[in-house]
Amino acid sequence: MSQVVSVNIGTLRVVPWTQSMGSTGIDKRPHPGRVRAVGVGLESDVIVDTRNHGGYDQAVYAYASEDADWWERELGKELWPGAFGENLTTRGVDCTGAVIGERWRVGSTVLEVSRPRIPCRTFAGFWDVPNLVKRFTKEGRPGAYLRIIEEGDLGAGDDVEMVHRPGHGVTIGEVFRALTGERSLAARILEAPELPESVRQKAGKMLSSQPPS
Template identity: 45%
Template sequence: MTDGKVLSVSVGAMRPNPAKKVGKTGIYKEPVAHPVDVRAPGPKRTGLHSGVVGDEIGDTKHHGGDDQAVYAYSREDYDWWEAELGRTLPDGMFGENLTTEGLDLLATQIGEVWRIGDTLELSPTFGRIPCATFQAKMGEQKWLKRFARENRTGTYLRVVTPGQVRAGDPIDIIHRPTRGMTVTEAFAIYMFDPASLPRLLEADGMSEHLRAEVEERIARL
């Protein structure tokens, strides 16, 4: 029995972005019917940017790289937002590469490993911190604060084993860390509970970049 499935795979071509000085964005993603190759993109600024071949990233300072190689969002969380906002939210609306179904992303642990299809393996790293481009695309008042507060962020993933992904592929969780922390809990601490930041350092699977950032914040406190 699988843990979930890939409902759709989306990629984005570069489009103008008036919300940021970089002037371009790949947030406008559309589902594709064909299989898509996924591989580790390398460093954020100097690598291949997105882990999904054919996907574009405009703001390479803040998005992409190995720890944000792939972005996943669940159809269940979309359904929740549709009820809240009173509007239809199609797959890819939030700029995710993978729209999942049947997988509870609110319970996803940082450092667990998903096997998707035959060979692709991905590992959750952290939740999505909303940005000005996301705000502009959604056109909802106070969207950044609202999205962060509700903590239905989806998850970024790093590539453990490269492979292909297509709509309909099963998702199996093949590993969970010993000292696990959910993406939801880590995001809440990072955004709203600075006193609990040391707890992030105790969790398995935290990226070196995030660990260094948290250590710096703790030192400043």
């Protein structure tokens, strides 16, 4: 059964580990009721760094509880739903294996898989694990950003029903590996027409810089 374990909403925190921002909305906690997904995010969710987070292609962030459990064992650290800065903590959903452009019906919303999350120093500061970015990148469990295709409401316990999966098969994991150093995957990820334009541009630059075979 693929389900939402919790819907998590961020609040503004002023902290010293947010690079140049000075504040962050990464600290997300489970919301007790249903939440509206509208426009480019969830109602009441706080996003401070709008250059790197939020917007149409990064409206909602999902992370699998199975991957969170792995990190708990790896770090010996208790991690709550929302600890990854995710809006949706899921169970039974392979976020890394999700296909770009894949659509999920959750509650009365339809969400579309768009791109992986790339870790930053704010994330490492939030967990107080200095080498977290390197470890997170090496492990390759990035979670999936989602677009809001149909607005509605969602909540803990909702089923996650896949209603569409493109045939190209380009996954979140492949895009993550391409964006974090595996340049040989650039041509592969460009097979996904649903890829965000910013990612397409990065992949194009990788291709143009590769020596001819």
